[in-house]
Amino acid sequence: MPEQWYSLTGEEVVAVFQSDPHRGLDEREVRERAARFGPNELARATRVPLWRMFVEQFRDFMVLILLAATMISGFLGEFVDAATIMVIVIINAILGCVQEYRAERSMEALKELTAPEARVIREGMEQKIPAAGLVPGDLVLMEAGDRVPADLRLLQAVNLEIEESALTGESAPVKKKVEPIPGRVTPGDARNMAYLGTVVTRGRGKGIVVATGMATEMGRIAGLIQEAGSEETPLQRRLAQLGRGLVAFCLLVCALVVAVGIYRGEPAYQMFLAGVSLAVAVIPEGLPAIVTVTLAIGVQRMIRRRAIIRKLPAVETLGCATVICSDKTGTLTQNEMMVRRAVVGQVPLEFTGEGYDPKGQVITSLSPRAEELQLFFKIAALCNNAVLTRSGVSIGGLFRSLARRESPVWTINGDPTEGALLIMAAKAGFWREELERHEQRVMEFPFDSERKRMSVVYKQADGTLVAYVKGAPDVVLELCTHHYRHGRVVPLTPRQREEILRQNATMASDALRVLALAWCRLGPKPPGELTETEVERNLVFVGLAGMIDPPRPAAVTAVQRCRRAGIKVVMITGDHRLTAATVAKELGILGSQGRILTGRELDQLDDDQLKQMVGEVAVYARVSPRHKLRIVRALKQAGYVVAMTGDGINDAPAIKEADIGIAMGITGTDVTKEASSMVLADDNFATIVAAVEEGRGIYDNIRKFIRYLLSCNVGEVLVMFFAVLAGLPLPLLPIQILWMNLVTDGLPAMALGVDPPDTDIMYRPPRHPRESIFAHGLAWRILGSGLAIGLCTLLVFAGVHVLGHGHLDLARTMAFNTLVFSQLFFVFACRSEHHTIWEVGLFSNPHLLGAVLCSIFLQLAVTYVPYLQPVFHTVPLDAPQWLVIILISLAPPLFSTAFRHLQLRAREKIMYIKV
Ligand code: ATP
Numbered sequence: 057m058p059e060q061w062y063s064l065t066g067e068e069v070v071a072v073f074q075s076d077p078h079r080g081l082d083e084r085e086v087r088e089r090a091a092r093f094g095p096n097e098l099a100r101a102t103r104v105p106l107w108r109m110f111v112e113q114f115r116d117f118m119v120l121i122l123l124a125a126t127m128i129s130g131f132l133g134e135f136v137d138a139a140t141i142m143v144i145v146i147i148n149a150i151l152g153c154v155q156e157y158r159a160e161r162s163m164e165a166l167k168e169l170t171a172p173e174a175r176v177i178r179e180g181m182e183q184k185i186p187a188a189g190l191v192p193g194d195l196v197l198m199e200a201g202d203r204v205p206a207d208l209r210l211l212q213a214v215n216l217e218i219e220e221s222a223l224t225g226e227s228a229p230v231k232k233k234v235e236p237i238p239g240r241v242t243p244g245d246a247r248n249m250a251y252l253g254t255v256v257t258r259g260r261g262k263g264i265v266v267a268t269g270m271a272t273e274m275g276r277i278a279g280l281i282q283e284a285g286s287e288e289t290p291l292q293r294r295l296a297q298l299g300r301g302l303v304a305f306c307l308l309v310c311a312l313v314v315a316v317g318i319y320r321g322e323p324a325y326q327m328f329l330a331g332v333s334l335a336v337a338v339i340p341e342g343l344p345a346i347v348t349v350t351l352a353i354g355v356q357r358m359i360r361r362r363a364i365i366r367k368l369p370a371v372e373t374l375g376c377a378t379v380i381c382s383d384k385t386g387t388l389t390q391n392e393m394m395v396r397r398a399v400v401g402q403v404p405l406e407f408t409g410e411g412y413d414p415k416g417q418v419i420t421s422l423s424p425r426a427e428e429l430q431l432f433f434k435i436a437a438l439c440n441n442a443v444l445t446r447s448g449v450s451i452g453g454l455f456r457s458l459a460r461r462e463s464p465v466w467t468i469n470g471d472p473t474e475g476a477l478l479i480m481a482a483k484a485g486f487w488r489e490e491l492e493r494h495e496q497r498v499m500e501f502p503f504d505s506e507r508k509r510m511s512v513v514y515k516q517a518d519g520t521l522v523a524y525v526k527g528a529p530d531v532v533l534e535l536c537t538h539h540y541r542h543g544r545v546v547p548l549t550p551r552q553r554e555e556i557l558r559q560n561a562t563m564a565s566d567a568l569r570v571l572a573l574a575w576c577r578l579g580p581k582p583p584g585e586l587t588e589t590e591v592e593r594n595l596v597f598v599g600l601a602g603m604i605d606p607p608r609p610a611a612v613t614a615v616q617r618c619r620r621a622g623i624k625v626v627m628i629t630g631d632h633r634l635t636a637a638t639v640a641k642e643l644g645i646l647g648s649q650g651r652i653l654t655g656r657e658l659d660q661l662d663d664d665q666l667k668q669m670v671g672e673v674a675v676y677a678r679v680s681p682r683h684k685l686r687i688v689r690a691l692k693q694a695g696y697v698v699a700m701t702g703d704g705i706n707d708a709p710a711i712k713e714a715d716i717g718i719a720m721g722i723t724g725t726d727v728t729k730e731a732s733s734m735v736l737a738d739d740n741f742a743t744i745v746a747a748v749e750e751g752r753g754i755y756d757n758i759r760k761f762i763r764y765l766l767s768c769n770v771g772e773v774l775v776m777f778f779a780v781l782a783g784l785p786l787p788l789l790p791i792q793i794l795w796m797n798l799v800t801d802g803l804p805a806m807a808l809g810v811d812p813p814d815t816d817i818m819y820r821p822p823r824h825p826r827e828s829i830f831a832h833g834l835a836w837r838i839l840g841s842g843l844a845i846g847l848c849t850l851l852v853f854a855g856v857h858v859l860g861h862g863h864l865d866l867a868r869t870m871a872f873n874t875l876v877f878s879q880l881f882f883v884f885a886c887r888s889e890h891h892t893i894w895e896v897g898l899f900s901n902p903h904l905l906g907a908v909l910c911s912i913f914l915q916l917a918v919t920y921v922p923y924l925q926p927v928f929h930t931v932p933l934d935a936p937q938w939l940v941i942i943l944i945s946l947a948p949p950l951f952s953t954a955f956r957h958l959q960l961r962a963r964e965k966i967m968y969i970k971v
Pocket of ligand 1 (some may be wrong): 237383384385504505506509510526529569570571573628629
C-alpha cells in the first residue's frame with residue numbers, strides 16, 4: 057500500500073481501502089480488519105509483575121531485621137518460633153501485596169474508563185466507539201476539541217484547523233484542506249492529513265483511517281504511550297512525611313524498651329527480638345497502601361455514581377469545595393430542547409408535540425404559504441447540522457413515511473439546540489434532505505460559544521449564493537440591517553429593533569432559550585473567497601424561535617444539598633440574562649440576595665472589582681468561555697475552593713485553573729476531558745454533588761483508620777514500655793505482638809476504609825484544604841485512646857501476674873486477649889467522630905463486622921486450638937476470665953466515645969453562648 061496518501065485524491069484513498077465515502081465499512085469487514093491489523097493502540101510500558109510486588113514487601117528495613125533475628129533464633133533452636141514468625145511475615149507481605157495490587161488495578165481500570173473515543177460512520181450510521189476499535193478504512197468525524205484518533209486522509213474539512221505540536225513541535229494550528237498534494241512532503245506539510253494524537257482546534261472534518269496503532273506517525277516516533285505517572289495526593293505526601301517521623305519515633309521507643317528491659321535483667325536476645333517485633337508491629341508501614349486502597353475504592357464508588365476521577369488529588373479536594381460553578385445547558389437542565397414558541401414578522405407561533413418526535417402542529421394566524429414563514433423554517437432546517445434518527449436510523453425526507461409507524465424512539469445526533477430547530481421545521485413539513493435537492497451547501501462558519509452564531513452559504517439552482525444565519529438574538533440583530541415582512545425586505549427601524557428585543561426578553565423571562573434566524577443574498581464572489589464578515593453582514597432578520605429546556609429535577613435537590621453543606625452554587629451560561637435568571641430561580645440558585653452579572657458587565661470590571669463582588673454573584677449570563685477563566689481566578693483569590701464545569705475546547709483553560717476541573721462525559725471534548733480532574737459520565741449537576749459527598753466520606757474514612765491504627769499502636773508500645781519500666785516481665789512475646797498486628801491492623805483497618813459516610817456528612821461546612829489530617833483534636837484523642845488501651849492491658853497483666861502468683865503464661869494470654877479485643881471493640885468507636893455506634897448502626901458496615909468476627913475467630917483459635925497453644929504460648933481461659941477481658945476491653949471505646957460527647961456538648965454550649 058502506498059504511504060503517500062496525501063498525493064492521492066480522497067476517492068482514490070477510499071477505493072484503496074474498499075470503503076464507502078458515505079456509508080463507511082460494514083461490521084463484518086470491521087471484524088476482519090480488526091483481526092488483521094490489531095487494536096488501534098500504542099504499545100504500553102510493561103507493568104510490574106505480581107512476584108516483584110511481593111518481593112518489594114520485604115524491602116522494608118525493619119522487616120529485614122526481623123527476618124535476620126528470626127533466622128538467628130532458628131539457629132539457636134527456637135524452630136517453632138522462627139517458623140511461625142516467618143509465616144506471619146509472609147502473610148503480612150501477601151496482605152500488603154494484595155492491597156497494592158488492588159490499588160494498581162483499580163487505577164488501571166480508571167484509565168480505561170477515560171480511554172479516548174471516536175465518532176465513526178459504519179453501515180451508514182454515526183456511532184461513538186472506543187478509539188482502540190478503529191480499523192483502516194473507517195470513516196471518522198471530528199470537531200473542535202477532539203483528539204485525532206488515528207492517522208486520517210481528510211475527505212471533508214470545514215474551517216478545519218489542527219494543532220500538531222505533539223507531532224511536529226509547532227504550536228500554531230494548521231489549516232487543513234482536502235485537495236491532493238503532489239510530490240513528497242513531511243507530515244507537518246501534509247495539509248490533507250490528520251495525525252493520531254493531534255488536536256482539532258477549530259471547525260469540523262471527516263477523514264478515512266489510513267493507519268492505526270503503531271503504524272501511525274505517532275507510533276513510529278513515540279513508540280510508547282506517554283503514561284502520566286499516577287499523581288500522589290497532598291494527603292499521601294503528608295502521610296509519607298508523617299510516616300518517616302513516626303518510624304523514627306517508634307524506633308526510639310522500641311530501643312528504649314529494649315534498653316530498659318536489658319537493664320532490668322531480661323535476656324538480651326529475647327528483648328532484642330521483642331523490640332524488633334514491636335517495631336514491625338507499630339510502624340504503620342501499611343498506612344500509605346491503605347490510603348491508596350481507600351482512595352481507589354472511593355473512586356470506584358464514585359464511578360458507580362457516574363463521576364469518573366482522572367486525577368487522584370481531586371478526590372481530596374472535592375471534600376473541600378466551597379463553590380461549584382456549573383454550566384446551565386445540559387448540566388443543570390435536561391438538554392432536551394423543544395421549540396415551544398416563535399415570532400415571525402411580529403406574528404406569534406406556537407408548537408405542539410413532545411420531545412424529538414416530529415409529529416406536532418404549528419398554531420399561528422399566518423397562512424402556511426406566507427413567504428416569511430417558509431423562509432423561517434427553511435433557515436431552521438438548512439442552517440443546521442443535527443441529524444434526526446428514528447430508533448437508530450437517520451431520517452431524511454425520503455424516509456419520513458417511516459415516521460408514521462407506531463411508538464418509534466426519536467433521537468438527535470448533534471447539538472440539541474439544532475435538533476429542536478430541525479424538529480420545528482419538520483413539524484411544518486420542511487426537511488433538510490428535500491430542500492437540499494434544490495440548493496447545495498458550499499460553506500459553513502460553525503457555531504462556537506464565543507461567536508454565539510452559525511452561518512451557512514447555499515448555492516441555489518440559479519447559481520445565486522444565499523447565507524442562512526442563526527444565533528443569539530442580540531448578536532444576530534446587530535448584524536441585521538433589514539427585516540422580512542409580507543414577502544418583502546424592508547429596512548429595520550430603531551423602533552422595530554427595540555420591538556424585537558422586547559419580544560426576545562418576554563420569551564427569555566419565560567425561561568425560553570431564544571435564537572434569531574436571519575438570511576441574506578450574497579454578491580457574485582466565488583464561495584471559496586468569501587470571509588466570515590462578508591457573509592455575516594447586512595443580514596435580513598426573519599424571526600425568533602424560543603425553546604424550552606426544563607431543569608433536571610435532581611438538580612433542584614442537589615442545589616439544596618449544596619446549600620446545607622456550605623457550598624455556593626454558581627450558574628454560568630451563554631444564554632440571555634432573563635432566561636438564566638428564570639432558570640436559576642427555578643433551581644433555587646438565585647435567591648433574593650444573589651446577583652446576576654453579564655459577560656459585558658464582566659468586561660467592564662477590573663480583576664480587583666471582580667474579586668470584591670464575586671462572592672455575591674449567583675448567575676453569569678451571556679458569557680463566553682474566556683470569561684470563565686477570570687471567574688475562576690477571582691473566586692480563588694477571594695479564598696474559594698472552586699469546582700468548575702466545562703465542555704468545549706475553549707473551556708479547557710478555566711477547567712485547568714480550577715481546583716477541581718470537571719468535564720462533561722457526553723458533550724465534553726477530548727481536550728476538556730484531558731484538562732479536567734473529573735468527568736461526569738451523565739453530564740449531570742447532581743453527580744458533582746454526589747462526588748463531593750463521596751470525597752468528604754473518603755477523607756473521613758482515612759481519618760477513621762488513621763485514628764484506629766495509631767491509637768492501637770500507641771497502646772501496644774505503651775503496654776510494653778510501662779511494663780518494663782515497672783519492672784514487670786514482658787507482657788507480650790514477639791510472636792504474640794506480630795500476630796496481634798496481623799489480626800487487628802489487617803482486615804479491620806481496611807474495612808474502615810469502606811465505611812459508609814455519616815448521614816450528616818452534607819450538613820457540615822467544607823473542610824479547609826490546608827487542614828491537618830490530625831485537626832479537631834485527633835492527635836490528642838489518639839494519644840488518649842492509646843493510653844486507655846495500653847493501661848487497660850497493663851492492668852490485666854499486672855493484676856493476673858500478681859494475683860496469679862506469677863503464672864506468666866496465664867497473665868500473658870489474658871493481656872494478649874485484652875489487647876486484641878480492646879482494639880477490635882475500639883474499631884467501632886472509630887466509625888464516627890460525631891455519633892455513637894448506636895446512632896451509626898452496628899450492622900451498617902458488614903465488611904467491618906465480617907472482619908472483626910474473622911479476627912475474633914482467629915484469636916480464639918490461637919487461644920484454644922491445642923496445636924497452636926504451644927506456638928503462641930497461650931493457655932485456655934475460663935468464663936470469669938473472659939468476663940474480665942471483655943469488660944476491660946470495652947473500657948477504651950466507651951471512654952473515647954464518652955469523652956468525645958462531652959467535648960461536643962461543651963462546644964455546642966460555647967456556640968450557644970456565642971450566638
Ligand atoms: P453552557 O453549555 O455553557 O451552559 P449555553 O448552552 O448556555 O452554555 P451556548 O451554547 O454558549 O450557551 O450558547 C449561547 C447562545 O448561543 C445561546 O443562548 C443561543 O442563543 C446561541 N446558540 C446556541 N447554540 C447555537 C447553535 N447551534 N447555533 C447558533 N446559535 C446557537
